[in-house]
Structures are given as C-alpha cells and as structure tokens.
Amino acid sequence: MKKIIPLTYLIVSCFGQIALGQSYLEAFTHPVGNLKQNVSIYSSPYVYCKDITSDVEGGWVVYVHERNNNYFRIDIEDLGMYNVWIHCGDIGVNIQNYDCVNIPIYSSIHKKNCDTSYINQSYTAIIYDFEDPFVFVKIDADSNSNSLYGWIHKKYLCGSPYTTCP
Numbered sequence: 001m002k003k004i005i006p007l008t009y010l011i012v013s014c015f016g017q018i019a020l021g022q023s024y025l026e027a028f029t030h031p032v033g034n035l036k037q038n039v040s041i042y043s044s045p046y047v048y049c050k051d052i053t054s055d056v057e058g059g060w061v062v063y064v065h066e067r068n069n070n071y072f073r074i075d076i077e078d079l080g081m082y083n084v085w086i087h088c089g090d091i092g093v094n095i096q097n098y099d100c101v102n103i104p105i106y107s108s109i110h111k112k113n114c115d116t117s118y119i120n121q122s123y124t125a126i127i128y129d130f131e132d133p134f135v136f137v138k139i140d141a142d143s144n145s146n147s148l149y150g151w152i153h154k155k156y157l158c159g160s161p162y163t164t165c166p
Contacts, residue, residue, distance in 0.1 A: 005046045023132040026159025029076075030059035031126050042085035045071040049084065052076075053117055058161030061090055072130070081087020088128045093135065093157040095123045096165050105150035116164060125152075 029052065038051035045068050052060065055078075057119035061098040062074040090135050095104055102118035109131060119139065128149075135157060139148045158165030 019055075021091075025093075025127075025130050025132070025135060025157075027062050027064055027091040027093050027141040027153055028059040028088070028159055028161040029062060029091055030054040031090075031124055037063070039086065041081065042071065045069055045085050052079065055161075059092075061159060061161070062086070064091070064127070066109045067130055072127075074133055084089055089126055089138075092126045093159055093163070093165075094139070094161075095119065095125055095139070095152065096158045097122045097156070103152065103156050105137075105148060105152050106138075107150055109151045115147055116152060117146070125157075 017085065036057050038053055040051050041049045043049040054060070060076050060078055062076050064074070065073045067073075068085075069089065072088060072091065074084060074086050074091070075082045076084070097120060099121045101103050102120050105117045105119060107115040107117075119141070123139045123141070125139045127135055127137055133154045134151045136150070136151050137152055140146075144152060151159035
C-alpha cells in the first residue's frame with residue numbers, strides 16, 4: 001500500500017519554514033543610502049508608532065505581507081516588530097543581475113500588451129507596490145536623475161542590504 005504524504009508536509013520539509021497561504025517579499029529599510037535617516041513605523045496605517053534608524057552597516061531586513069493605501073504591512077524580525085506598517089517608498093530591494101541578461105520591467109501587469117523596458121545590470125530600487133509575484137519599483141538608472149518606474153518579477157530581487165544574493 002502506498003503512503004500518501006500531504007503536499008504541505010513536502011513543502012515544509014523541502015523548504016523549511018513556510019507561511020502557508022501567504023506570500024511575502026523580502027526587502028530592506030533605508031534603500032537610498034542615507035543610513036542616518038530615520039524611517040517611521042506605524043502600528044496601523046496613519047497611526048504613528050516610532051522612528052527607527054538604520055543598522056550599523058545597512059538597513060533592516062523586512063518582510064512585506066500586504067499593501068494598504070500608501071503603507072506596507074511588514075515584519076522586522078531583528079527588532080522584534082511584527083505586523084507594523086511602513087510608508088511605501090521607505091523600503092527597497094537589490095535587483096540582481098550576475099549575467100548581464102535583459103531583465104524586463106513592465107509598465108503594467110494588468111494588460112496583455114504593455115510597454116516593456118529592460119535593464120542589464122544590478123541596481124538598488126525603491127518599492128512602491130507589491131502584487132505577488134510582481135513588485136513596482138523606482139530605479140535611479142543614472143546620475144542625471146533619470147529614473148525608471150515599472151513592475152519587475154520578484155525572482156530578480158534580493159531583499160538583503162548587504163549583498164545582491166546568490
């Protein structure tokens with residue numbers, strides 16, 4: 001007789017800890033390089049809680065769970081802060097591109113035909129929206145203040161402020 005193993009057991013045993021039925025995005029605070037800048041944390045959207053400063057070497061790793069108006073609900077495990085809120089635009093990700101491939105950035109994820117731009121190097125991007133598996137980002141592509149906005153698949157993103165991930 002064959003033994004049937006539940007799919008949830010296989011997922012947990014293969015990937016370790018997993019939040020079933022939930023998706024999240026790993027990101028970090030203080031993405032613009034000003035490590036002394038304070039970032040405001042809210043107990044709920046529009047209800048200020050406190051400011052946090054950056055870690056010694058970079059921002060804090062956060063886990064983004066959802067967006068509500070102009071806020072993201074996040075966890076900051078290193079600070080013991082769970083189900084708190086942060087302004088959209090106060091967190092970022094690294095776009096990893098080791099092989100200089102063309103990474104697509106879409107103008108829309110809701111239309112079949114939309115404008116698509118491509119980048120072929122690594123950047124730090126600021127996050128403004130998240131609809132799993134896509135993230136709406138702002139990339140400062142050059143020193144002339146030319147910015148690129150668009151949706152990028154999260155498989156190209158790294159939520160660590162210290163590395164662009166493997």
